[in-house]
Amino acid sequence: MKLYVACGVALCSTVAMADPMLGYGDLPPQPPAQAPHGVSLEAGPSVGRVEALQGDVMTTEGGHFATHVSVSHLFYIGGELDYSQFSGTGPAQLEMGTTKVPMQPNLGTDVPLAGHAMTIGGVVGARAFAGMFSGGVELGVGERNLQIHDVTASIGGGYWVTIYDARARFDVWATPRITIGAVADEELQDFHDTSIALVLGIHSLPYDAAR
Numbered sequence: 086m087k088l089y090v091a092c093g094v095a096l097c098s099t100v101a102m103a104d105p106m107l108g109y110g111d112l113p114p115q116p117p118a119q120a121p122h123g124v125s126l127e128a129g130p131s132v133g134r135v136e137a138l139q140g141d142v143m144t145t146e147g148g149h150f151a152t153h154v155s156v157s158h159l160f161y162i163g164g165e166l167d168y169s170q171f172s173g174t175g176p177a178q179l180e181m182g183t184t185k186v187p188m189q190p191n192l193g194t195d196v197p198l199a200g201h202a203m204t205i206g207g208v209v210g211a212r213a214f215a216g217m218f219s220g221g222v223e224l225g226v227g228e229r230n231l232q233i234h235d236v237t238a239s240i241g242g243g244y245w246v247t248i249y250d251a252r253a254r255f256d257v258w259a260t261p262r263i264t265i266g267a268v269a270d271e272e273l274q275d276f277h278d279t280s281i282a283l284v285l286g287i288h289s290l291p292y293d294a295a296r
Contacts, residue, residue: 121294123292123293123294126286126287127151127152128151128284131145132281133145133278133280135278137200143198146169149167149268149280149284150166155294160209160211161210164205164207165207165227168204169280171202172199173198199236200243202231203229203230204230206225208225217257219256219258220253223268225270226248227247230244231243248274249273250271251273252271254266262290263288266283267282
């Protein structure tokens, strides 16, 4: 009997040494927690230029609105809405439908034109921090609706066009949840459309949980 007891004590001691956590009521190790995904909203005024017709580039004034979601410490994705108005001079207009068509060849007499542009799109970006500053680059794709009309004749039309953008941004983190920044945009197809927006951002998590 003493031999059996001694063997039992030795076996228990060996198991305890192999797993020092056994017998102390601790839970098994848990998988690492996923990084939180910060959500942000930003809005602000913008100025730029847009090619309203072939060869006719006009100055724009409007607003920029966006929401972003962090997918990692470096990358984020989002959706954006830009709206702007423009005016200038150019050839007289037809009802354009879906194409950029002047009513007749420009014979040197331009008429006042006015209109607006609305762009809806998505964006993927990457950024880095340096103290209270952050900077980043973005690539975007979207659909833009341009409406333009002849001011004197009150005729015109509109069309949709797919756009591809490259952007650079710079932000100052006034607080861990509030940013003041600038976003510069360049259209990648013919490089005629550009804009810059000054934006105020509100963030759900401090620094979007990216630092």
